Amino acid sequence: MTDALLSVRNLRVEFPTRRGILTAIDDVSFDIMPGEVLGVVGESGAGKSLTGAAIIGLLEPPGRIAGGEILLKGQRIDNLDAESMRRIRGKRIGMVFQDPLTSLNPLYTVAQQLIETIRTHMDLSDAEARRRAIALLDRVGIPAAARRIDDYPHHFSGGMRQRVVIALALCAEPELVIADEPTTALDVSVQSQIIDLIKEICAERGAAVMLITHDMGVIAETADRVAVLYAGRLAEIGPVREVITAAEHPYTSGLMGSIPTLTQDNARLVQIPGAMPRLNAIPQGCAFNPRCERAFDRCFRDRPDPIERGDGRKVACWLYDAASVATKEKADV
Amino acid sequence: ETLRWARVADALTLDPHSQNEGPTSTLLHHIYETLVGRATDGSLQPRLATEWMISAEDPTVWVFKLREGVKFHDGSDFTAEDVVFSLDRARAESSGFKALHSAVESVSMVDDYTVHVKMTGPSPLYVQNLTNTFVMDKGWAEANDVVLPQNFAAGEENFAVRNTNGTGPYTLVSRDPEVRTVMAAFADHWDTAPAVTEIIYTPIAEAATRVAALLSGEVDVVQDVPVQDIARLQQTDGIKIATGPENRNIFFSYDMTSDKLISANVDDNPFKKPEVREALSLVIDRDAIQQVVMRGQSQPTAAPLPPFVNGWTAEMSAYGKPDYERAAALVAEAGYPDGFSIDLHCPNDRYLNDEAICQALVGMLGRAKINANLVSQSRSLHFPLIEKWETDFYLLGWGVPTFDSAYIFNFLVHSREDSYGSYNGSRYSNPDLDAKIEQLATLTDLAARDALIAEIWGKVMEDRVFLSVHNQMLAYAMKDSINLDVHPENQPKMTTVTFGN
Amino acid sequence: MNRLARMWDSDIAWSFRHSPVAIVASVVALIIIMGAVLAPWIAPFNPFDSASLNLMDGFTPPGVPNQFTGNSYLMGTDNQGRDIFSTILYGARISLFVGFAAVVFSMVLGIGLGLLAGWRGGWVDSLLMRIADVQLSFPSILIALLIFGVARGFIPPTMREEVAIWVLIVSIGLSDWVQYARVVRGAAMVEKSKEYVQAARVIGVHPTRIVLRHILPNVMGPVLVIATIGLALAIIAEATLSFLGVGVPPTQPSLGTLIRIGQQYLFSGEWWIILFPSIALLLLALSVNLLGDWLRDALNPRLR
Amino acid sequence: MSDALLKIDHLTRYFDVSKPWLNRVLEREEKQYLTAVADVSFEIKRGETFALVGESGSGKSTIAKMVVGLLGASEGTIAFDGHRMTGTAGAEMRELRRRFQMIFQDPFASLNPRWRVGDIIAEPIHTFGLLKGADVSNRVGELLDTVGLSAKDAEKFPHEFSGGQRQRIAIARALSSKPEFIVCDEPTSALDVSVQAQILNLMKDLQDEMGLTYLFISHDLSVVRHMANRIGVLYLGRLVEVADGKRLFTDPQHPYTRMLLDAVPDLALSGRRRKPVEGEIPNPINPPPGCAFHPRCPLAMPRCKVDAPLAVATATGYAACFALDQKTA
Amino acid sequence: MLAYIIRRILQSVLVMLVVALVSFALFRYVGDPINSMVGQETTIADREALRELLGLNDPFLTQFATFIGRAVQGDFGISYRLQQPVMELILSRLPATLELALVSGVLAFVFGVGFGVYTALRRNGWLSNTIMTVSLIGVSLPTFLIGVLLIWVFAVELQWLPSFGRGDTVQIGNWTTGLLTPSGRASLVLPAITLGLYQMTLIMRLVRAEMLEVLRTDYIKFARARGLSNRAVHFGHALKNTMVPVITITGLQLGSIIAFAIITETVFQWPGVGALFINSVRFVDVPVMAAYLMLIALVFVIINLIVDLLYYVVDPRLRVDRAATRH
Numbered sequence A: 001m002t003d004a005l006l007s008v009r010n011l012r013v014e015f016p017t018r019r020g021i022l023t024a025i026d027d028v029s030f031d032i033m034p035g036e037v038l039g040v041v042g043e044s045g046a047g048k049s050l051t052g053a054a055i056i057g058l059l060e061p062p063g064r065i066a067g068g069e070i071l072l073k074g075q076r077i078d079n080l081d082a083e084s085m086r087r088i089r090g091k092r093i094g095m096v097f098q099d100p101l102t103s104l105n106p107l108y109t110v111a112q113q114l115i116e117t118i119r120t121h122m123d124l125s126d127a128e129a130r131r132r133a134i135a136l137l138d139r140v141g142i143p144a145a146a147r148r149i150d151d152y153p154h155h156f157s158g159g160m161r162q163r164v165v166i167a168l169a170l171c172a173e174p175e176l177v178i179a180d181e182p183t184t185a186l187d188v189s190v191q192s193q194i195i196d197l198i199k200e201i202c203a204e205r206g207a208a209v210m211l212i213t214h215d216m217g218v219i220a221e222t223a224d225r226v227a228v229l230y231a232g233r234l235a236e237i238g239p240v241r242e243v244i245t246a247a248e249h250p251y252t253s254g255l256m257g258s259i260p261t262l263t264q265d266n267a268r269l270v271q272i273p274g275a276m277p278r279l280n281a282i283p284q285g286c287a288f289n290p291r292c293e294r295a296f297d298r299c300f301r302d303r304p305d306p307i308e309r310g311d312g313r314k315v316a317c318w319l320y321d322a323a324s325v326a327t328k329e330k331a332d333v
Numbered sequence B: 001e002t003l004r005w006a007r008v009a010d011a012l013t014l015d016p017h018s019q020n021e022g023p024t025s026t027l028l029h030h031i032y033e034t035l036v037g038r039a040t041d042g043s044l045q046p047r048l049a050t051e052w053m054i055s056a057e058d059p060t061v062w063v064f065k066l067r068e069g070v071k072f073h074d075g076s077d078f079t080a081e082d083v084v085f086s087l088d089r090a091r092a093e094s095s096g097f098k099a100l101h102s103a104v105e106s107v108s109m110v111d112d113y114t115v116h117v118k119m120t121g122p123s124p125l126y127v128q129n130l131t132n133t134f135v136m137d138k139g140w141a142e143a144n145d146v147v148l149p150q151n152f153a154a155g156e157e158n159f160a161v162r163n164t165n166g167t168g169p170y171t172l173v174s175r176d177p178e179v180r181t182v183m184a185a186f187a188d189h190w191d192t193a194p195a196v197t198e199i200i201y202t203p204i205a206e207a208a209t210r211v212a213a214l215l216s217g218e219v220d221v222v223q224d225v226p227v228q229d230i231a232r233l234q235q236t237d238g239i240k241i242a243t244g245p246e247n248r249n250i251f252f253s254y255d256m257t258s259d260k261l262i263s264a265n266v267d268d269n270p271f272k273k274p275e276v277r278e279a280l281s282l283v284i285d286r287d288a289i290q291q292v293v294m295r296g297q298s299q300p301t302a303a304p305l306p307p308f309v310n311g312w313t314a315e316m317s318a319y320g321k322p323d324y325e326r327a328a329a330l331v332a333e334a335g336y337p338d339g340f341s342i343d344l345h346c347p348n349d350r351y352l353n354d355e356a357i358c359q360a361l362v363g364m365l366g367r368a369k370i371n372a373n374l375v376s377q378s379r380s381l382h383f384p385l386i387e388k389w390e391t392d393f394y395l396l397g398w399g400v401p402t403f404d405s406a407y408i409f410n411f412l413v414h415s416r417e418d419s420y421g422s423y424n425g426s427r428y429s430n431p432d433l434d435a436k437i438e439q440l441a442t443l444t445d446l447a448a449r450d451a452l453i454a455e456i457w458g459k460v461m462e463d464r465v466f467l468s469v470h471n472q473m474l475a476y477a478m479k480d481s482i483n484l485d486v487h488p489e490n491q492p493k494m495t496t497v498t499f500g501n
Numbered sequence C: 001m002n003r004l005a006r007m008w009d010s011d012i013a014w015s016f017r018h019s020p021v022a023i024v025a026s027v028v029a030l031i032i033i034m035g036a037v038l039a040p041w042i043a044p045f046n047p048f049d050s051a052s053l054n055l056m057d058g059f060t061p062p063g064v065p066n067q068f069t070g071n072s073y074l075m076g077t078d079n080q081g082r083d084i085f086s087t088i089l090y091g092a093r094i095s096l097f098v099g100f101a102a103v104v105f106s107m108v109l110g111i112g113l114g115l116l117a118g119w120r121g122g123w124v125d126s127l128l129m130r131i132a133d134v135q136l137s138f139p140s141i142l143i144a145l146l147i148f149g150v151a152r153g154f155i156p157p158t159m160r161e162e163v164a165i166w167v168l169i170v171s172i173g174l175s176d177w178v179q180y181a182r183v184v185r186g187a188a189m190v191e192k193s194k195e196y197v198q199a200a201r202v203i204g205v206h207p208t209r210i211v212l213r214h215i216l217p218n219v220m221g222p223v224l225v226i227a228t229i230g231l232a233l234a235i236i237a238e239a240t241l242s243f244l245g246v247g248v249p250p251t252q253p254s255l256g257t258l259i260r261i262g263q264q265y266l267f268s269g270e271w272w273i274i275l276f277p278s279i280a281l282l283l284l285a286l287s288v289n290l291l292g293d294w295l296r297d298a299l300n301p302r303l304r
Numbered sequence D: 001m002s003d004a005l006l007k008i009d010h011l012t013r014y015f016d017v018s019k020p021w022l023n024r025v026l027e028r029e030e031k032q033y034l035t036a037v038a039d040v041s042f043e044i045k046r047g048e049t050f051a052l053v054g055e056s057g058s059g060k061s062t063i064a065k066m067v068v069g070l071l072g073a074s075e076g077t078i079a080f081d082g083h084r085m086t087g088t089a090g091a092e093m094r095e096l097r098r099r100f101q102m103i104f105q106d107p108f109a110s111l112n113p114r115w116r117v118g119d120i121i122a123e124p125i126h127t128f129g130l131l132k133g134a135d136v137s138n139r140v141g142e143l144l145d146t147v148g149l150s151a152k153d154a155e156k157f158p159h160e161f162s163g164g165q166r167q168r169i170a171i172a173r174a175l176s177s178k179p180e181f182i183v184c185d186e187p188t189s190a191l192d193v194s195v196q197a198q199i200l201n202l203m204k205d206l207q208d209e210m211g212l213t214y215l216f217i218s219h220d221l222s223v224v225r226h227m228a229n230r231i232g233v234l235y236l237g238r239l240v241e242v243a244d245g246k247r248l249f250t251d252p253q254h255p256y257t258r259m260l261l262d263a264v265p266d267l268a269l270s271g272r273r274r275k276p277v278e279g280e281i282p283n284p285i286n287p288p289p290g291c292a293f294h295p296r297c298p299l300a301m302p303r304c305k306v307d308a309p310l311a312v313a314t315a316t317g318y319a320a321c322f323a324l325d326q327k328t329a
Numbered sequence E: 001m002l003a004y005i006i007r008r009i010l011q012s013v014l015v016m017l018v019v020a021l022v023s024f025a026l027f028r029y030v031g032d033p034i035n036s037m038v039g040q041e042t043t044i045a046d047r048e049a050l051r052e053l054l055g056l057n058d059p060f061l062t063q064f065a066t067f068i069g070r071a072v073q074g075d076f077g078i079s080y081r082l083q084q085p086v087m088e089l090i091l092s093r094l095p096a097t098l099e100l101a102l103v104s105g106v107l108a109f110v111f112g113v114g115f116g117v118y119t120a121l122r123r124n125g126w127l128s129n130t131i132m133t134v135s136l137i138g139v140s141l142p143t144f145l146i147g148v149l150l151i152w153v154f155a156v157e158l159q160w161l162p163s164f165g166r167g168d169t170v171q172i173g174n175w176t177t178g179l180l181t182p183s184g185r186a187s188l189v190l191p192a193i194t195l196g197l198y199q200m201t202l203i204m205r206l207v208r209a210e211m212l213e214v215l216r217t218d219y220i221k222f223a224r225a226r227g228l229s230n231r232a233v234h235f236g237h238a239l240k241n242t243m244v245p246v247i248t249i250t251g252l253q254l255g256s257i258i259a260f261a262i263i264t265e266t267v268f269q270w271p272g273v274g275a276l277f278i279n280s281v282r283f284v285d286v287p288v289m290a291a292y293l294m295l296i297a298l299v300f301v302i303i304n305l306i307v308d309l310l311y312y313v314v315d316p317r318l319r320v321d322r323a324a325t326r327h
């Protein structure tokens, strides 16, 4: 698996707090292939954003990477010094945040922010950078880009701003774009435009995308593969179609069932009882065990590692560990 | 040699007849001159007048013989015409010196160097009033439209406020009010050339800063040295202190006449009772005030007048040890077994340690069950209280520019009427004394006059109109190499400075 | 018990326990405050009782017997023979009283007007904020000077001494209310639009009750921070005003007045008159300021 | 009397968003108004769930606030159970107030952080003077039980709960005055899907048990479909289509409804090719003339730029579009 | 914009009227000017006459009206104390105060912003903790004490710097400046520090607090994510956004610097308007007091206006929204 663009290996992110160390991401591994769209889903607080921040080296202190490694094209980037990491940010890994309203500095024009970024990473003159910036704006669908480039962010609407943000993330042709809930703050009707835009542009430039969202629908339409996080752990990862239509982890299937759809009629939604545990109260064994209807003794004892299910699919659940199931059945009898 | 001289406040104006005020006169003495001057021992000295006498023919006329060959800074000659003009100007409505010349009927020129001043009656002491009345050049004044002193109603500035033309030993080089005034020796001055050829005069209001300026060598002479710093400065290398008594007495006084007081918690007037007044005199510990508050820099005295003043006697100054028990007993005897309480008004920016003196008295009064509330405030609030009779008990300092007791009687003892008694805050009123005081003004027989003064003082002391604390002392601090004596009116003249030890 | 345990366990308490600066500052502040409050019981002398003073004790150096009376004082005496240590305790009492009262005064005024402006909005808000602008555009010591001057005219001279301290409090307080008003107004406008306030409005809770029970407690955080810093500032302001000659009577000196008196003896060798009160004032103001600093950080969830 | 519990007639709300007076004078500008809700009429029958959907800024919350009396209406009327809400005051209004309640979007902002949960829930009880003394805490306990929490939680503070639990508390508060009608303004949009399912289920259960009537506001069509009997679609403050729940999704009449449906990502991986959505919602201060939707409308005709379409009856409701006229014509 | 300025000006006129009114209500309580205007020999009748002449016996509203009437024509009368036209007096003293205020303001601003940024960026470093604590001393001691202490150390003990006054000045037109002479500059050091210390502390804490806020905003995170250098992020993005509130406070501070100059000027015998004012209070020089207060009000008004205009420069969101309706 050396051809992966990005590999995250046994990533562990910790927050030392007054009540001890919180492990916000625990032993998460996944790969992103060049040009691939990896969806990352999970409930709020599952660790999606932290994973993104860890990759791009922007964990806010006191958060820190406590274990594992992150490789970009086989080169370790989790232990780089600040300056080298800075060169990777924007240049090789771009990032789009959730809220376009606050992502842009209100005191600078769009041109200033674009040109600044371009010139940080590329050896271009001011005029060349500006030309490039206009072309980019044009590409992300801003009408009359040459004129509007000198406007301030507050002159743009929300959707337009997110387009500017995307232009900023893409302006140095990164190999990977991490999009952290890029549409949550936008209007329903605009959301699909933006998702389409990200997908299109990245495909066009061969950039891989790590799409963080809690909207399964977006993942279903956009991603090639999907990783499901639960309480800082990887629950399931695999090709989108399989995971959505035939979820294996009880959490994933619960999640799928609890989403109301436009087509199916069911009087009651499937509901997973309880809520995701807090980081300081993650139960022993499988983190999902208090909410899991199919949990058995082993689930309360040992933490499941992702089990290879073929087709690039992995599930972290003892139900798929033949030996455990066998002992369980024995006990049931 | 240049002398850098600092004191607490600047001259308010350069117009010689506008303000009768200490720092103003002190500065102006260097630029303008008076007919007669005052030596450091208080005696009169000839200045622009070489001789003065009461006319043999008419006891109401003063004759002044003027110095010849004196020139104004602009080169014009000094003559009797200028004196007549100046005395008239000093008598003008807008003059600050008007009151000192109120007995003058007319001034006339007899010849170029003789002037007659006709008084409304015999005025044996008139010449004593002249030590701060400066002489201006008539021609210059007329040319510059400053025939009269500054008039506020006119709403315009007077040329003489910032420009000078005197006969004095120094000419004005530059002046930035409240910042710096530079004067240079006047080459054509009639007297011997002074050792100080240039004076840089700087007011520094903050006491600490003033002392710091001397310590850091930024000034050479500091007037108005805070008493507490004297001992320390004396010990400082390269700095010496000249001290001497000032012609000013500091005393308390009280409303001893009204039937009821404004601030007392009793229905009558305790100060009206001789026992209470006696108690006060027993309560005050002048030695302690001298030792602690004044750091030894004062002359404790029971007499409300400094020794410079005609009429002073050693007996009057004598005072006893405080006796708190007796004082308390007297207060009780007067009908206040539980004591009484009263407001004590005090300035806090006028006299040396004025507020601290009052505070000390408050403590001492407390031991005789007199509970005084100290109200200490700025002079602009304090003095109107006395003038308007709005205080029961107050501190006042009184300087005597004429060096004669009559000046004290006129303002402080005489019942308040016309020009008399304006600072008589005690409301003391004794028609018999009033008549005697009026008599003093015209009495030319000096022996009889002195007897009368003694008689008046006898009554005033007996009635305990004043509770005197001390005579203020002055201290000038200067570089070791400078010699300057203390002037009893706090009007040092830099012409008297000598250098070297 | 349970409540105590919970308090001990709260974030604020935790952050307090882990901030040596805050602990030291609060211990120092507490010592001074206790000393001031208990002054009549712990001070060896009563410096405010003029009759008990012996002038001859004046200028006794610390720990050295007086040359006349032979009395000796821990921190020496001032120009009136007051024991500096006792005077600091009594003076701190006055300074603290003025400080606290001024803060309470400006706080009550500021919070009241701020809530009114924030809640009512519209022209009430505009009017109050314009007044605040005018007030802000005028420096606090000038305001204090003005008020002091005006009050002096209205108060009969005999009462001035008793009233002086209240005038001082009002003067300092009045120049400070704007800060509270602004912060409270801003916070109130934020809180007002929060849904819990709307929920209360939906069920028809009386506006006064909403303001007092819902909004007020939620805007107190920043107010508390301003108040601590304001306390230090008020104490200093009192000292500054006394330097300019308006303030408490010299027979009952505050720390500031004591320093003003001591300042006259800076060059004369009686260093203790200014030194000890200055240290006391510095310690007091510094510790209160540090506490305010700590509180600001501790109450700001985003800085944790 | 009809069985309509809530009847809204020609409801309109303007906001004055003008600049200060002096600026207007100097810059010669007119007063500016923002029409947040324009001429909206609908009815909600007892026991049903009426949903409002629309993009951000379409006026959903404004309607909700007018219904519960947080905002006054500029024009039009709201009648609750036959009582006109405007002009009603005093005891009558208090009684009306008790009968409707509201649940808000943000479970973090809708509970006063300094109050104990018990006090929060009891506030309506106290305000309406429904119960006294120990009865109050019993009732609070019951309510907490009803919404799936435990009576012991009354002692805690809101920050000790997760978002879903807080929303339950908010629901308990809404229920405490025994209302008949609850306005829910995006009650689950701040929640995770798994928790959203719990809340939606709870709300449905409560409705069944207590016969509640809901005005349910959301921008999530799939949630709306799950919850509502009838649905109104809002665009720039105007109600463009009202229809029965199922019908709206199977047979949308208004092009805007269709566009909204198209924008919903397809979870079923049916591979249907969606029509890309055009443009963004215009500035409500100067909405486009004629039909406000015409700049984004694939069916726009010249007439749409000039005239505002009137509502046309459809199978289960009505819609306002000229294209429908043509279809029916 | 124009509307804004007009509104400000109307507001300012109001402020100044209020200031004048309050001042006049107060003057009678400052004391009696007559006493310091005449010698002690002056009779009570003459004092009364002078009082009448100066209009001091008029009701204060009359005095106020007269004053405003004259002031509108630029006539502030003659100082009772120094017998010079008040306007001239104040104008001659103003350069000293403005120079002092400006220098200490600049000092306060430069060091305040510098330290503020430093302590924000190194939030837990020992140096920033030290700076934070030590700077508090600046607000924990009264200004006058700091001034006196500085004099003691630097003028008396070390004799490095002058203890009082303004040193030599150079006249440029109507402006006297001490900045052009060595002694003028040396004289400025201690007063400027005394005056600026307090403001510096405030600005520093403000910058730190704002900076910390700004540093955790999304656009800073996004700027980092774009790979911008720390310099660009901290100074280009964060600091500039910090400036809006800092400008307000600094502007207001400049106002109080001028007011606090009263104390500094007194301590250092600095020949500015503050010292003039204090002397005038002592002597109840009503014309000077009134003019000074009006002047201060005017200065504040101007500063406020400038501050507001600076906003427009710094924050584009406040500029006339040319594209408000464009999408």
Ligand SMILES: Nc1ncnc2c1ncn2[C@@H]1O[C@H](COP(=O)(O)OP(=O)(O)OP(=O)(O)O)[C@@H](O)[C@H]1O
Pocket: A015, A017, A022, A024, A042, A043, A044, A045, A046, A047, A048, A049, A050, A051, A060, A061, A062, A063, A214, A279
């Ligand atoms: N500074 C911090 N200190 C302590 N815990 C933190 C900190 N930052 C994040 N966490 C915890 O880390 C966990 C993961 O957070 P993260 O932001 O990655 O969640 P997320 O999946 O992106 O959620 P959302 O959908 O709300 O954005 C959360 O439980 C959060 O509380």
Ligand SMILES: Nc1ncnc2c1ncn2[C@@H]1O[C@H](COP(=O)(O)OP(=O)(O)OP(=O)(O)O)[C@@H](O)[C@H]1O
Pocket: D015, D016, D017, D034, D035, D036, D054, D055, D056, D057, D058, D059, D060, D061, D062, D063, D219, D284
């Ligand atoms: N108090 C107000 N003043 C001015 N305009 C307002 C006010 N309240 C709402 N508006 C405007 O009214 C319009 C409708 O707002 P409303 O909050 O009802 O929308 P919404 O449909 O609830 O949107 P969202 O989905 O964002 O909650 C918006 O354009 C909004 O800007």
Ligand SMILES: [Mg+2]
Pocket: A048, A049, A050, A180
């Ligand atoms: Mg996130």
Ligand SMILES: [Mg+2]
Pocket: D060, D061, D062, D185
């Ligand atoms: Mg809404």
